[in-house]
Amino acid sequence: VIKALFFDIGGVLLRTEDLSGRQKWERRFGLPDWGLADVVFNNEIAARATIGRATQDDVWAHVAVRFNLTEDEIAELQRDFWAGDRFDEELIGFVASMRPRYRTGVISNAWPGTQEFLARHPAISAAFERLIISAEVGIAKPDPRIFRLALGAFGVAPRDAVFVDDVLENVEAARGVGMAGVHFTDPVRTREAVDRLLRDKEQ
Incomplete structure (x- = not known):
């Protein structure tokens, strides 16, 4: 589940x-x-x-x-x-709507200062319980250790977690540790893929 x-x-x-x-x-x-x-x-x-x-x-x-x-x-x-960077408010809202039924987190390859930047965007704080930023933990995707660290932070088994990324190599790395992976191509397809995974795993 x-x-x-x-x-x-x-x-x-x-x-x-x-x-x-x-x-x-x-x-x-x-x-x-x-x-x-x-x-x-x-x-x-x-x-x-x-x-x-x-x-x-x-x-x-x-x-x-x-x-x-x-x-x-x-x-x-x-x-x-x-x-030219824009937050996808709709997709962030979709994630927020999943709480508190599901734990929600970020796993991001990003530079120092990212946590402070994201803290200025209240919708991110509302949507995500935990932000795992590579610069803060000293490990970057696709290193499997960053996925294990994120799973450990939530105390969940790999089979009980989904990871969404636009870089296929990172999605495959998450699958390699046993997580369900969704390759982001566009917001609508991603929401559908996540919904489908959640339904399938509940049956």
Whole structure:
């Protein structure tokens, strides 16, 4: 019987809906679409930040050096980079509606400061009992230990938990520890898949 639901944040509950801010800089730097995100996220410093061994400032300093940007320019790039991100209030509301029948948590690969950022969004606090952030626990998905840590925090067995993520590798890692995994492709399909799992496990 399902007792706990875990969700990823970035790409699931918080998605980049408006790319115009990033595209402005991609044109300036001669990068393809999504090329700026690739530069920001796929480097050694960002990987260290994801497990709490570097700060957000370290990541942006690396980007500034890469593109030879002034302090004002990197501050503007940062603002533009996040400006198109939107919380999916409907999906977050769906999760909130599952409480208190199910325990609800987040398992997210994210940099230091994420917990404080999410605390400013009351709907997240209402929807989720516990936020497991990779930078705070020093382990990142798809490492199975982060799933075991989340399960342990709720005292539930893997077979009694569902995990939703937009990255298939992470979903497969959760399945590998015995959780039910849902690969996020869009909000409607995800809600249907979670509902179906909950129904099936109750029969």
